[in-house]
Amino acid sequence: MKQSNLREYFRPKTLDEALSILNSYEGEIKIIAGGTDMLADDHKEIEALLDIDQLGLNYIEKADGYIRIGSATTYTEILNSDEIYENFRAIWDSASVVADKSIRNIATIGGNLGSAVPSGDAIPPLYALDATLVIKTTTEEKKVKPEDFFTGPRKNILKKGEILKEIQIPYSDGAFGSDFEKIARNSVDLATANIAVFVKIDEDKKISDARIALGAVAPTVVRADKLEKAVIGTKAEEEKLEEIVKAVEDVISPISDVRSSADYRYKVSRVIAKRAIMKAYDRAIGK
Amino acid sequence: MILMSQKYKVNFTVNGDQYERYVEAGETLASVLRVELGLTGTKVGCDRGDCGACTVIMNGKAVKSCIIPALKADGAEIQTIEGVADENGLHPIQQEFVELAAVQCGYCTPGLIMASKALLDENKNPTEEEVREAIGGNICRCTGYEKPVQAILKAAKKLNGECL
Amino acid sequence: MPVNKYDVLGKRLDKIEARQKATGKLKFTGDLKFPGMLHCKILRSPHAHAIVKSIDTSEAFKVDGVVDVITYEDVPKILSMHQFLHVPEVMYYDSYLLEKHVRHVGDRVAAVAATTEEAAKEALKKIKVEYEILPAAITAEDALKPDAAQIHEEAKRGDKPVELKGNVLDTCDVTIGDVDKGFADADYVIERTYRTSKPNNGQLERTAVVCVPRDDGRLDVYATSQGIHAMRMNISHSLGIPASKLNCHRMYLGGTFGAHIHTGFIENICAFLALRTGRPVRGEKTREEMFLSCGRHPMIVKVKAGFTKDGKLLALHSDVTDDTGSYAFSGSSKMALTAGFTLSMYKCPNLRITGRSVYTNTPPLTAMRGAGNPQAHWAVENMMEEAAEDLGIDPIELRRMNLLQVGDRFFGQGPQVISTIRSSGNDQLLEKGKKLIGWDEKRNNHIPYPDKPWIRRGVGMARGFHTSGCGSEKPNAFIIDHSCATLKMNEDGTAQLMNAAADLGAGTLSAHASLVAEVIGLKYEDVIVNLGDSDSAPFDGPTHASRGLYGAGQPVVKAAEEVKQILLEWAARMFQCGPEDVEIKESKVFKHNEPENYIPVADVVRKGHFSGWGAAASTASVRPKACPPHFIAIFVEVEVNTLTGQVKVVNAVSGVDTGTVVNLNNVEGQMVGGLHMGMGYALIEDTIFDRKTGEPKNASFAGFHILTVKDMPDPDNIDLVIADTFEPTGPLGAKGIGEGVTNPVAPAVANAIYNAVGVRINDLPMTQEKLLAKIKEVEAKMDDLAMTQKNVKETVRE
């Protein structure tokens, strides 16, 4: 949709240049990556856009003990990465159900974090996979955990003059698996509820570590710490989980909107929690 | 008074032709194609990326041109529905859309054809699942998608030289 | 598949405009551009119900590029209607081009014409309006409350003022037979209340119009309209100008599904602005504006039915509360239609309909594929299924034994339009559908994946019909149903059709071309259909009620027969034989059994025209005297996830009785398309407005979802059945198809869900959320039951 009050459009070639434009621009300036959130409405308050698609921020690179995903990496690029499919399956799964293919060709993972909507599909996997977000300012590179990045619905800590540069996710050793699940009204809807689960297992095939994050059921994505503790030591047995997953209700505080009532979100959060834990576990044991 | 906003120069190729145009910062690719270049084959059904009627191919990928800033297309290579048929006639996808009546009202047709062309350009032998994925963002209110899916699969076979 | 005795009909033929559409060359209304064209934008009310106390446009006029700004003070003081399907005497006149009293969020307050769209938008921001906000009634129930605010203070029906007390604009109460006795005699009586939702037509092309002043002082109107003559009458009335001042052009339409039977005001406003400014004026709604100006009527349908213990229907009473939105685009008629259709689903001796149509402070609703009939089907086909279960009769059997048969009369379009059934493929459809879906194997087999017992499958069906057009045996004083066509031969042997029916995307004009080719004996490619305009095409009502082929096709056949007769006579002169001795095939004329010795049709036309024998041309005019039902039977198999309430339609059979198939491609397209739209109605489609403020909550395709390709069953899992029938009143035996194909889909899905999980949702749509709640309720009851049984057992043991 046309941005009716937009006066200026910058499309710099380097990160430094981008940061300096952001800092020096006097009016209301916003970053644009894929633009799929930005251009879905007419943002009358915005006077300038800074396009980050030429900064070389679309990369998926192995580093020492972790993977680096550039913030301007598109979902299509993520889906083309075997590295992500093999090691960070929850991210791959979430990328595969975001919007539709034509959107995924241009929409970025960083944009999902920038928009910070509680239903953002790329977000729960970052909690579950223990990601670190790297924010670049003119003077420094800050590292924050997702827990500290999101502050409310459509709110994050990014200030003017800051660019989310990349996402770093540690590789796991041993046997592990992850999964992402989403409930929506149809194939292109935003999530009514979503979840990402990461588990590690020990030699006895018992869960030794778990990270579980739910989306669209609270002002920000939330970790289900009680549930994480409860699954440790289990083999994700269905009957056991049935009872254990009730623990998600302690951490979620869903609202009712056109997509769903709070009550429905409560009910399905448990269902997808169970489903995702079992799938992540199956992947961990190589099933 | 409307403040005249600054105009920016963009260069891109559309269907092989090089264009240079001056556009406003907030303009979308869809509107430049339709209004500036008169290429009205690209339709706008929702103007917010939901319906896919405006799908074009940019740098080899299907995108929804109503949510692409025109300035993002600077330097890009763009294909629209007007560039799909060549001097030899209709592209096999178009041919099949016509023959199987995958065209009903025709308003979503250009978008469907561009989304599926992007698929067949990179994957000559798609599964039905891949076809569905490729047009998953294109709403059609008339056909129920059956004929479009059949047309795309049949076109793929044709492109592969399979006799039908 | 029916045996085909035709040369052209029944085949798969390319639509005449398909290539233009597939190459992006075809110009839709919104693609048109004229020199000096202005852009119109409408200032819309942010309030659901308010009076404009003051309005100041002076700042708006100062915006660069603004040429004109109008408010209610400037528009003609002519109370107007928004359609022209019905005869003027029964139409509701209840609005002005722009209103002082605004009645829904999005209602029209002022309009701007400017040199650019941006300038027009900018000007809207500069219009200062002071509103006095009134209490609003968003639902029919609220609007019917005794203390509800009065939404309209004046309205006329024809030229008679309507006495509006409260928000009811019309009521109906018709009885046939003795309903009380029928119920008294019944062994079994069922009474249920069903509610339907408010889906949006959601056609991809947005309403668009360009009005272009002509040198002769008249106005060319290019609009997304389902009828050029209806549009012309409509604008001429609301502007108070003679019809002949307007020339409405026929455009190909990007869908519409009923939305453009009505004008969306923007057409009339642009016409008014074009006349005022003397410049072309273009208007196009945004998608949000589309959501604020059309949609299917939500209804509360109460059905009471009495059966004998053997399943014979004895009495049926249907009570309809219709929410028409803020203006009576078609309120009164939709009420009557739903009521009439409800009673026409089955044979029943004692019938009563009661109903009321109610104004609410929500966007005006229109027709949407089925015109009141999806609502009727929702009620009746859910009810039949429950009755079958209670009576212990197979649901298909219960339907079969109560079918209306050839020779029976029914209400085609409300109680005024009575027609007799002359063809019926019902039995074929039921039999084949049952087989194809695997009814007998699947009805009692619910667990497809033993390792996932929470996924349950079920099969269900529903049947029904829609009328083909609105023709009644005797002329009726309700709805316009009359068509004309002019056909002429060109000197190269092509035939050229000039008529006014709209092609909504279904291939209506191609079907007309097929009829011409078949009747005369021409090649399909040799028929040209002029898009034309109201200046050159003879009168036709709008294309609605599935009448594009059945109704508008009749004069096409008649004109073709007349032209053929001329050609035969001329050819006979050339062959020096009698006209009965020659025939035409594939655009060649020859004596019977001597095809090799032919004269091209072109030569015959030339000879006739150049020798002064006359002109090979004819204008025919027909009032269809029936509105034959095209019968439909839908079977579906669903998978219900009992943990999430999610429903997947995995198999479907769509069966139609459409009479002669004119173009197989187009028939199949309607069938699957209708299934798709019906599935959306069943499962997710609804527009939601805040119950207090009337604000739209999902006025976009991001909030209001249309099923995507990924939500549909695999194409291989959709079976299509076409009954072998011939409609004696139809053009070469054809009937309609467009609306029937959606009508029974939602109840078929409902019945399949019931078969899968034993749960019934009476309020559309059957969202995953409603289903899950109901499933849990039933499970809890089962648990309770199990508990009680356990307790009972334990007590017994003690």
Ligand SMILES: Cc1cc2nc3c(=O)[nH]c(=O)nc-3n(C[C@H](O)[C@H](O)[C@H](O)COP(=O)(O)OP(=O)(O)OC[C@H]3O[C@@H](n4cnc5c(N)ncnc54)[C@H](O)[C@@H]3O)c2cc1C
């Ligand atoms: C039809 C459709 C369907 C959709 N479906 C889904 C869905 O199923 N699930 C889902 O989660 N989302 C969905 N979305 C939303 C959207 O596509 C995603 O949120 C996407 O990830 C946004 O990425 P983008 O690059 O397009 O963001 P942009 O629109 O470019 O930016 C979004 C926001 O992030 C900020 N931003 C972007 N990059 C950075 C950066 N590097 N540093 C700082 N700030 C930044 C921008 O300033 C802006 O505020 C859908 C959108 C559409 C149009």
